[in-house]
Amino acid sequence: MRIVVDLNRCQGYAQCAFLAPDIFTMHGDEALVYNPRAADEHRESVARAVAACPVHAITVEGLDEPSATRSEHVQESTHGR
Helix, strand or coil, X not given: CEEEECCCCCCCCCHHHHHCCCCEEEECCCEEEXXXXXXHHXXXXXXHHHHHCCCCCEEEECCCXXXXXXXXXXXXXXXXX
């Protein structure tokens, strides 16, 4: 998964840090720090964090794509070379 947070939109509500603390943390009262590449094991907590953001500042590529499907895409792209 690739996570992108619009830091101009983020208001520091910290719902993401509460719901996915392994991915999102607050530095001080307003600065969000996050890991843009989350492992599949964090999929559920990241989905909750995205849904809980009151200003919709978080987008995630590959969140809805099942793990098996992503593996098949990788295999197809490496075998097609």
